[in-house]
Amino acid sequence: MRRTNAAQAAPVAPAERRSCGFATLYRKELADHFHSARFKLVLLLLTLAGLASLFGALEAVSDANASSSEYVILALYTLSSNSIPSFASFLAYLAPLAGLALGFDAINRERAQGTLNRLVSQPIYRDAIINAKFLAGVTVIFLMIFFVGILAGALGLLVVGIPPEAEELLRIGAYLLLTVVYTSMWLGLSMLCSVLCRHAATSALIVIALWIYLTLFASMVVSVIANLAYPLDGIMGFYNAMDNYQLQLTLERASPYYLYCEAASTLLNPNIRTVGITTQASMSGALASYLTFDQSLLLIWPHLTCMVALALFSFICSYVLFMRQEIRA
Amino acid sequence: MADNVIEMEGLTKRYGAITAVDNLTLSVRRGEVFGLLGPNGAGKTTTTLMLLGLTDPTAGSARIAGVDCTRSPLRVKRFVGYLADNMGFYPEMTGRENLRMTGRMNGLHGEALERRIDGLIERVGIAEAVDRRTGTYSKGMKQRLGIADILMKDPDVLIMDEPTNGIDPEGMRELTALIRQLAEEDGKTILISSHQLHQIQQICDRVGIFVSGRLIACGGISDLARQLEQENGLRYEIGATPGGEALLQALGGVEGVEEAALQEDGLVSLRTRGDPSDAIVRTLLDRGFTLTHLHQSSTDLDEIYAKYFERAGESDAQDKRGASRPRRAR
Known part of the structure; x- marks a missing residue:
């Protein structure tokens, strides 16, 4: 209702019109997400998982009671009781699901409904369609992750009663942001599948398979490969140990899940001073203190750049493929 | 513009x-x-x-x-x-x-x-x-x-x-x-x-x-029809009593008729050159037939369509023509 003057009432000449495809589509996508059962389900799942892990963490915090860390609020995200995984590991498992659920039928549903035809015959740039879809998805993911993260922190704060320090808030913010980027990578990946696959079911299966492989099985496969290359049995095992671990780490880091986990735990744990191999020699003379936030950030800077690059790369692939694809069914 | x-x-x-x-x-x-x-x-x-x-x-x-x-x-x-x-x-x-x-x-x-x-x-x-x-x-x-x-x-x-x-x-x-x-x-x-x-x-x-x-x-549709008429002649459906073979023979002898065939419903379909309808009617009357049905068909698009497909050697069109034929015979 911004421009409801008399001039607007007259038919607008085509040349004067500014088409606002992106804004329209973005709004529509957002509304779609918020109304969809899928979004509600994923949000519910994340919230329940968050609350369950918080419950476990509170138990663990009261057990450990003041002995371990001076960052109690941070500990709420990383500590786990015996039965329930920590918030961070829950999110590492489940956040990709949010990305998958929001993206796996982004393009192929439009195609199946016949609405893609209608969209591309409007005077909008074709990339507005996929940009709007991706950005709306990222927005929803951002809201979801921050909602769950802040909810867990706030409830924990109520129970624990120790106010967080600025450093903790920064770390939590950075951690949640990292999770958003990680989840966006999965969104991009699932959108890529939705561009490639004609059927939503196929693309859902592919991304779910990829998700399960990367989060559960990749590390097993990697350790098998590492053990084949550098056997740890017998006397040679001592010589191979270093190479074995090195290879394992390198291969593991090919998986975004591992990258994310390393980065997340470094962000949430000021205790973690190195990622990867540490020798006795490099530890000698180190002061037993916490890392500051910027030092932690510096430590995982390569991880962060990789994560952003992966998220962008997955989106760019789907962007390029979508732009080059024939529109006709 | x-x-x-x-x-x-x-x-x-x-x-x-x-x-x-x-x-x-x-x-x-x-x-x-x-x-x-x-x-x-x-x-x-x-x-x-x-x-x-x-x-x-x-x-x-x-x-x-x-x-x-x-x-x-x-x-x-x-x-x-x-x-x-x-x-x-x-x-x-x-x-x-x-x-x-x-x-x-x-x-x-x-x-x-x-x-x-x-x-x-x-x-x-x-x-x-x-x-x-x-x-x-x-x-x-x-x-x-x-x-x-x-x-x-x-x-x-x-x-x-x-x-x-x-x-x-x-x-x-x-x-x-x-x-x-x-x-x-x-x-x-x-x-x-x-x-x-x-x-x-x-x-x-x-x-x-x-x-x-x-x-x-x-x-235009009429242009296409005219064009076809010139090339392929007109099509008629004629019914008369007594019908059957006698009618078919009588019609076959008319000047300008290129092809005559007896349809299942007793009508005779003709393919002609030019427009010999006068000659057809006169011949039938002369020979003592009573004309019950005279229908010129070929100006509708179905026929045009089929014709052009035929010319393009399109097998698909044959099916369409086959399908449209019974409809017209009714």
């Missing part, structure tokens, strides 16, 4: 070894309803997609109102409405919401947008259904909403791909009336692609017959 709104010159599209559209040169005049006729897979949809810049031609060019369709598709899409054949709506949104979204994408806002929507709803006659989710719409209603949808941008040119597909006869009548009205009262230029001849016959000023990517005939 030139008289021709849509101009295609040497338009060619190849998919690998397959040529979907072969050197198509065609122009559509302002305010004209042009029917692009052809069997499925003749390249009609490819042609319409190239007109909107949704597919790049391998060679040649297409222009609408002087704007190059391949180079500036966005400008073309501002004044060209495209109704795709498998077009759909967001099922979870109401018809009005779908229209509103299209309007927004075309730069309409606020009151102007709402007024345009209300006007169009009334025009296509979906007032009672427009606030329901489009998922519940019937095919005919969707088609009407589709027309409202492409009219949202107030286009000068409408391109419709199989608009009559899957619509019941009543809906068809309304649709054809609406299309005719758009052309006559609103002065829109309309390009319709279809394989359904009868509707096209009612609404098109000119048709182009399109087989295997090539335009094999183009012109």
Whole structure:
């Protein structure tokens, strides 16, 4: 209702019109997400998982009671009781699901409904369609992750009663942001599948398979490969140990899940001073203190750049493929 | 502004070894309803997609109102409405919401947008259904909403791909009336692609017959009929008493009759050169027959269509002709 003057009432000449495809589509996508059962389900799942892990963490915090860390609020995200995984590991498992659920039928549903035809015959740039879809998805993911993260922190704060320090808030913010980027990578990946696959079911299966492989099985496969290359049995095992671990780490880091986990735990744990191999020699003379936030950030800077690059790369692939694809069914 | 709104010159599209559209040169005049006729897979949809810049031609060019369709598709899409054949709506949104979204994408806002929507709803006659989710719409209603949808941008040119597909006869009548009205009262230029001849016959000023990517005939329906008559002669159906073999022989002897055959229903079908109807009637009367039925058939599009397909050596057309024959014999 911004421009409801008399001039607007007259038919607008085509040349004067500014088409606002992106804004329209973005709004529509957002509304779609918020109304969809899928979004509600994923949000519910994340919230329940968050609350369950918080419950476990509170138990663990009261057990450990003041002995371990001076960052109690941070500990709420990383500590786990015996039965329930920590918030961070829950999110590492489940956040990709949010990305998958929001993206796996982004393009192929439009195609199946016949609405893609209608969209591309409007005077909008074709990339507005996929940009709007991706950005709306990222927005929803951002809201979801921050909602769950802040909810867990706030409830924990109520129970624990120790106010967080600025450093903790920064770390939590950075951690949640990292999770958003990680989840966006999965969104991009699932959108890529939705561009490639004609059927939503196929693309859902592919991304779910990829998700399960990367989060559960990749590390097993990697350790098998590492053990084949550098056997740890017998006397040679001592010589191979270093190479074995090195290879394992390198291969593991090919998986975004591992990258994310390393980065997340470094962000949430000021205790973690190195990622990867540490020798006795490099530890000698180190002061037993916490890392500051910027030092932690510096430590995982390569991880962060990789994560952003992966998220962008997955989106760019789907962007390029979508732009080059024939529109006709 | 030139008289021709849509101009295609040497338009060619190849998919690998397959040529979907072969050197198509065609122009559509302002305010004209042009029917692009052809069997499925003749390249009609490819042609319409190239007109909107949704597919790049391998060679040649297409222009609408002087704007190059391949180079500036966005400008073309501002004044060209495209109704795709498998077009759909967001099922979870109401018809009005779908229209509103299209309007927004075309730069309409606020009151102007709402007024345009209300006007169009009334025009296509979906007032009672427009606030329901489009998922519940019937095919005919969707088609009407589709027309409202492409009219949202107030286009000068409408391109419709199989608009009559899957619509019941009543809906068809309304649709054809609406299309005719758009052309006559609103002065829109309309390009319709279809394989359904009868509707096209009612609404098109000119048709182009399109087989295997090539335009094999183009012109008004009566022109095409006349052209065919000259080449192939007329067809008659004649019934008389006494009928049967005697009638067949009598007719076979008439000057100008090239072929006579007895149909199952007792009528004799003739293929003639020129117009020998006088001679036929006179001969029959002279020989004591009582004429009960005389029907000249060949001016309708079915026949034209079949003829042209036959000429193009299209086997598909044979089936169509076979299918249409019993209908006419009735």
